[in-house]
Amino acid sequence: MAKTEKRVFDSEEDLAVSLAKYIDHLSDQFAKKKGLFTVVLSGGSLIECLRKLVEPPYVDSIDWSIWHIFWLDERVVPKTHVDSNYKLAYDGFLSKVPIPPGNVYAIDDTLSAEGAAEEYEARLKHLVDSKVIDISAKSGFPKFDLNLLGMGPDGHVASLFPGHLLLKENKKWVTFIKDSPKPPPERITLTFPVINSSDYIALVVPGDAQADAVSIALGGGNHPTAEETLPVQRVAPEGLLTWFLDKDAASKL
Numbered sequence: 159m160a161k162t163e164k165r166v167f168d169s170e171e172d173l174a175v176s177l178a179k180y181i182d183h184l185s186d187q188f189a190k191k192k193g194l195f196t197v198v199l200s201g202g203s204l205i206e207c208l209r210k211l212v213e214p215p216y217v218d219s220i221d222w223s224i225w226h227i228f229w230l231d232e233r234v235v236p237k238t239h240v241d242s243n244y245k246l247a248y249d250g251f252l253s254k255v256p257i258p259p260g261n262v263y264a265i266d267d268t269l270s271a272e273g274a275a276e277e278y279e280a281r282l283k284h285l286v287d288s289k290v291i292d293i294s295a296k297s298g299f300p301k302f303d304l305n306l307l308g309m310g311p312d313g314h315v316a317s318l319f320p321g322h323l324l325l326k327e328n329k330k331w332v333t334f335i336k337d338s339p340k341p342p343p344e345r346i347t348l349t350f351p352v353i354n355s356s357d358y359i360a361l362v363v364p365g366d367a368q369a370d371a372v373s374i375a376l377g378g379g380n381h382p383t384a385e386e387t388l389p390v391q392r393v394a395p396e397g398l399l400t401w402f403l404d405k406d407a408a409s410k411l
């Protein structure tokens with residue numbers, strides 16, 4: 159069982175403030191430890207929850223030059239499309255902080271789902287060779303410093319959905335899905351062995367839509383079917399898992 163902590167806030171605003179402090183602290187820690195900070199972004203509400211980072215004091219005090227940005231999952235759409243996780247992150251976060259553009263590793267939007275997954279995995283391998291990304295001594299999979307996860311109301315994380323075969327993927331680093339229950343259907347996603355090799359994972363969950371899944375994962379709530387484990391229950395990083403919940407998300411705990 160991974161080391162887990164749970165933080166519950168009175169409001170989404172308080173959650174965003176605390177998340178910025180947490181990320182600032184880790185950025186500093188990794189700056190001192192290795193002069194590099196690999197960060198994985200989700201889509202969805204996460205980006206809005208990062209809004210305090212683009213304001214003082216953080217926008218000025220964080221050493222953005224050491225940041226390297228990756229995507230946990232991406233939809234197979236052009237980068238200019240309203241569904242693009244890259245566009246969401248760029249508009250709300252990346253365009254407002256001085257991370258070197260060469261350190262932002264977007265998924266290739268000119269390829270098919272299969273092609274983009276293969277290309278992203280190959281790119282991650284190059285970045286392992288060039289020592290930007292670490293490899294976990296324990297799992298042999300790439301080890302990101304910080305993985306910022308959202309969770310859907312059905313307990314999905316990344317593009318890893320309940321009952322889907324992809325939950326069992328244990329060889330590939332990056333894979334694809336063409337029948338995602340959450341639109342759009344075609345997506346690319348990191349796999350669980352990669353997610354769980356991370357040093358730190360923040361599970362950022364604001365809002366009451368996720369309250370049932372939160373109570374199943376954290377509070378012994380009832381599963382929709384007895385044998386089914388929610389994808390979020392498989393999240394178990396090598397380092398520390400921190401839940402960031404607002405009181406609506408935690409209302410059924």
Ligand SMILES: O=C(O)[C@H](O)[C@@H](O)[C@H](O)[C@H](O)COP(=O)(O)O
Binds near residue numbers: 200314315
């Ligand atoms: O591309 C995506 O759809 C996301 O990466 C996805 O995994 C998201 O994080 C969850 O669906 C939670 O979304 P919300 O935070 O918007 O509820």
